[in-house]
Amino acid sequence: MTMLPQDRADDLIQKKLEGLATEAELGELELLLAADSQVALDFAEATRLHASLAAHFQKQYKIDQISQLLNEADPSHAATEANAGDRAGEPAHPAAPAGSTFVPRRGLAEEPRRNSPARRPNPLTPIAGRANWIVAALLVLAAGAAVWFSGGKGDSEEPQLISGIVTVSGNAVRTVPVGALFEVTGREEAVIGLPGGAHLELAATSKAAILRDGQKIVVQLVAGKGQFFAPADQPALRIETPLGSVSAADSRFTLELTTTTTQEILTTESRRSPQLFVTVASGSVTFDRGGVKLTVNAGEEQVFF
Numbered sequence: 001m002t003m004l005p006q007d008r009a010d011d012l013i014q015k016k017l018e019g020l021a022t023e024a025e026l027g028e029l030e031l032l033l034a035a036d037s038q039v040a041l042d043f044a045e046a047t048r049l050h051a052s053l054a055a056h057f058q059k060q061y062k063i064d065q066i067s068q069l070l071n072e073a074d075p076s077h078a079a080t081e082a083n084a085g086d087r088a089g090e091p092a093h094p095a096a097p098a099g100s101t102f103v104p105r106r107g108l109a110e111e112p113r114r115n116s117p118a119r120r121p122n123p124l125t126p127i128a129g130r131a132n133w134i135v136a137a138l139l140v141l142a143a144g145a146a147v148w149f150s151g152g153k154g155d156s157e158e159p160q161l162i163s164g165i166v167t168v169s170g171n172a173v174r175t176v177p178v179g180a181l182f183e184v185t186g187r188e189e190a191v192i193g194l195p196g197g198a199h200l201e202l203a204a205t206s207k208a209a210i211l212r213d214g215q216k217i218v219v220q221l222v223a224g225k226g227q228f229f230a231p232a233d234q235p236a237l238r239i240e241t242p243l244g245s246v247s248a249a250d251s252r253f254t255l256e257l258t259t260t261t262t263q264e265i266l267t268t269e270s271r272r273s274p275q276l277f278v279t280v281a282s283g284s285v286t287f288d289r290g291g292v293k294l295t296v297n298a299g300e301e302q303v304f305f
Contacts, residue, residue, distance in 0.1 A: 008032075009029075009032050009036070009039045009042065010042070012025055012028060012029040012032065013029065013039075013042065013043050013046050014046075016029055016043075017046060017047065017050045026174070029043075030165060030172055030174075033163070033164070033165060033186070033188070034165050034185070034186035034187070034188075035186075037187065037188055040163050040164065040188045041163075043163050044162055044163035044191060047162050047163065048162075157195055158175065158176075158178065158195070159175075159176040159178065159192055159193065159194055159195070159210050159217070160175070160176070160192065160193040161173075161174060161175055161176050161190065161191075161192055162191040162192065162193055162199070163188070163190065163191045164184060164186065164188050164189055164190030164191055164202075165184070165185050165186045165188075165190065166182045166183065166184055166185065166190050166192075167182065167183050167185050168180050168181070168182050168183075172185070176192055176210060177210075178210050178211065178212060179209065179210075179211055179212070180209060181207060181208075181209045181222065182207070182208065182209065183205070183206070183207045184202045184203065184204050184205060184206045184207075184224070185204070185205075186204060187204055188204065189201045189202055189203050189204060190202045190206075192210075194210070194217050194219075194237070195217055196217070196231065196234040196235070197231040197233075197234060198217075198228070198229060198230050198231055198234065198237045199229050200219065200226050200227065200228045200229070201226060201227040202224060202225070202226040203224055203225040203226060205223075205224055206221070206223060206224025206225060206226060207221075207222040207223040207224055208220055208221050208222055208224070208226070209222065213238075216235060216238070217237075218238050218239075218240060219237070219238070219239045219240070220239075220240045220241075221239055221240070221241050221255055221257055222242075222257070223257055224256075224257060225254065225255065225256040225257070226254070226255055226256075227252070227253070227254050228248070228251075228252070228253055228254070228255065229251075229252050230248045230249050230250060230251050230252075230283070231249070231250065232249060232250035234249065235249070236248055236249040237249065239255060241255070241257055241274075241276050242257070242274050243257075243274055243275075243276045243289065243304050243305070244276070244287055244288055244289030244290075244304060245287075245288050245289075246278060246285050246286070246287055246288075247285065247286050247288065248283060248284065248285035248286065249283070250283050251280065251282060251283025251284060251285055251298075252280075252281045252282045252283065253278065253279060253280045253281060253282075253283070253285050253296075254277075254278075254279040254281070255276065255277070255278060256276070256277040256279075257274060257275070257276050257277075258274070258275050258277070259273065259274050259275070260273050260275060273305065274305075275303060275304070275305055276303070276304040277301065277302075277303050278296050278301065278302045278303075278304065279300075279301045280296050280297060280298050280299065280300055280301075281298065281299075282298050283298060284296060284297045284298065287302070287304060289304070
């Protein structure tokens, strides 16, 4: 049976996200992304959904770990509460609610009771049990947060190509290399995620490079147009252009670098002059050229020569 084009695209996207695609299938997917804007949109949406689901299940896994640790932290706690209910003339509560996956460890809890003399109930046991639970939960949370943070940091230290096609020296690449000039090819924009949560959407034919300045990421816009999204809880995002640098935090803005041709008065030669259009949708950005700074606020547009 021949697979429909859209079904084939969905199948390739799924294999790409699950890490099962072959080199030939990856090449086929890249061609589809370049030729069909709907496939590119579907790929971007699937990538976002895949990342959201991964984060959700990672969080749920940590919650399940804490729940299991709490259930196993003090198995005598449920028995102590049941005995207290019997003494008060009230029905004892079951050790676990209906439908719980927790199975009381009866063998471990009852075996010492048959082979050892009766011990005086310790009135501090419930309090100590609760304290153990709290300490255990805090330890698991701290360990889980450390694992999640270190893992997430490792995954996001390099720029991520979310959608679109970029080339380096004429060759299509699937990851955005740091320190290399790249160009957005095809008809669709390229969406690139940066460490820390910032991302940019570069229009077709745009040329840029992503550099490192110590621990910070710097974007060099060489030509073209892009939308930039800078988060609030990270250091300011900096974009360098031939006319100056633009930095912003908690902002959404557009930069367009163009060139105009002017005729020299005293000669017959023409001169190409760059222009930078800065449009701010939200927040504010700071344009810096040689130490002279100008702030552009939301709803404003400035042109720099």
